[in-house]
Each structure stands twice: as C-alpha cells, then as structure tokens.
Amino acid sequence: MIEHDTPKGLSGVALATEETFVSGVTGRYAAALFDLAQERKQTDQVATALDHFATLVNLNNDMARFVRSPALSTAEQLRALDALLPRAEVDGLAAQFIKMVATKRRLFAISGMIDDFNKLNDAAKGVTRAQVTVAQPLSEAHLASLKAEIIKISGTSKVDLNVKVDPAIIGGMIVQLGSRMVDGSLRTRLTTIHQRMKEVG
Numbered sequence: 001m002i003e004h005d006t007p008k009g010l011s012g013v014a015l016a017t018e019e020t021f022v023s024g025v026t027g028r029y030a031a032a033l034f035d036l037a038q039e040r041k042q043t044d045q046v047a048t049a050l051d052h053f054a055t056l057v058n059l060n061n062d063m064a065r066f067v068r069s070p071a072l073s074t075a076e077q078l079r080a081l082d083a084l085l086p087r088a089e090v091d092g093l094a095a096q097f098i099k100m101v102a103t104k105r106r107l108f109a110i111s112g113m114i115d116d117f118n119k120l121n122d123a124a125k126g127v128t129r130a131q132v133t134v135a136q137p138l139s140e141a142h143l144a145s146l147k148a149e150i151i152k153i154s155g156t157s158k159v160d161l162n163v164k165v166d167p168a169i170i171g172g173m174i175v176q177l178g179s180r181m182v183d184g185s186l187r188t189r190l191t192t193i194h195q196r197m198k199e200v201g
Contacts, residue, residue: 022116026109030116033097038124042093047121049094050114056088057111068108077102126157133164133174135185150177 022030037046057063066072066080078099085095101107122129130150132138138146147159154177169185 022119025106026112026116029097029101029106029109029113030120033093033113034117034120034124037093040093043121043124045092046094046097047118049090049092050117052088053085053090053094053098054111054114056084067110070108074103074105077107122160127160128154128156128158128177129160129162131162131164131176133166133169133176133185135165135167135169135171135173137165138163146175150175 033046034043037043057067063084066077072080081095081099081102085091085098090098098107098110101110101113106113118129128150132146143161143163147161150159150161151157169188172185174181174183174185174188
C-alpha cells in the first residue's frame with residue numbers, strides 16, 4: 001500500500017498564499033462591487049449569486065460563447081441577460097452589476113471580475129481556499145492536520161479545502177492556494193529526475 005505524504009511534509013516549505021491585491025480592469029470592477037456590497041451588507045448574497053452565474057458560464061458552452069462573443073450588441077446581451085439571470089437565480093446587486101458590465105462592453109472579462117470579488121471577500125473574512133490533489137483519500141486526521149498547516153502558513157483563520165483524488169500522481173499530494181502550487185507528488189519528482197538524466201545523457 002502506498003503511504004501518503006502527511007501534512008507534516010508541508011512544514012518548512014515556502015508556500016506563499018495568493019495575494020488579496022487585485023488589479024487591472026477586473027480588479028477595479030470587482031473592488032467597486034465589493035465596496036458597494038459591503039456598504040449594503042450584502043457580500044454573502046452577492047457572492048452566492050455570482051457563483052451561480054460563474055457555474056452557468058463554466059458548465060454551459062453556449063453561455064461561455066455568449067459572454068465572450070464580440071459580435072453581439074449591448075442591446076442583444078442585455079435582452080439575453082434579462083432572460084438568463086432569473087433562471088440562474090442571479091438577482092439584486094449581482095444582476096445589476098453583470099448588466100452594467102455588459103453595458104460597458106466588458107462581459108468577456110466577467111469571470112475574472114468574479115474571481116477578484118471572491119479574493120476580496122475571502123480576505124475580508126480571513127478565509128483561504130485550497131485545492132488539494134492526493135493519490136488516495138485522506139483520513140479525517142490527515143485532513144485536520146492539513147487544514148491546521150495551511151492556516152499556519154497562510155495566516156488566515158479558516159480554510160475552505162477542496163480535495164480531489166487522482167491516482168495518477170502516484171503518491172504524495174499537490175497543494176494549491178490560489179495560483180500558487182506546491183507539488184509533492186512522486187510522479188513529479190520522477191519526471192524531474194528523468195528529465196535531468198536525459199539532459200546529462
């Protein structure tokens with residue numbers, strides 16, 4: 001039986017967290033929405049509605065093409081959104097925001113805006129989101145240790161952990177915080193060694 005690298009294996013690793021700083025067009029739009037949502041005490045409602053919209057875009061190819069298409073006019077996009085948003089349970093401030101983005105001809109960047117909004121919201125709540133890929137399911141004890149380790153490294157008070165099992169990584173685990181990744185899998189180490197041997201030989 002292959003043994004897991006336990007969460008203790010993360011100790012001493014320079015594992016940087018995703019910066020909460022957002023920039024560019026998506027960051028400016030997200031920050032404006034976040035400020036307004038905080039002012040109205042609606043950050044949770046807006047986050048949930050934006051998540052519904054992001055899921056619709058990510059899981060529906062037609063919807064993905066719709067938000068990225070430069071061929072549609074503003075009026076066409078707004079008519080489509082008027083029909084789509086209620087069905088996706090997107091209302092209130094989030095719906096107003098998405099329509100405003102369409103009016104500004106920035107709907108193609110909506111996914112980045114949603115990502116940046118979530119970064120700001122997580123930072124305000126002291127939450128770190130982590131994606132962990134393991135070769136075999138982790139025990140409850142390992143999950144608890146891993147969460148504790150990520151909290152210690154990230155300096156936040158809570159971890160939202162999403163665990164994926166992928167036997168292809170052979171052993172160990174891959175931990176991703178935002179866009180930062182630490183790969184402790186055996187497959188990656190073997191690939192690196194093999195590559196070095198080819199370079200030498």
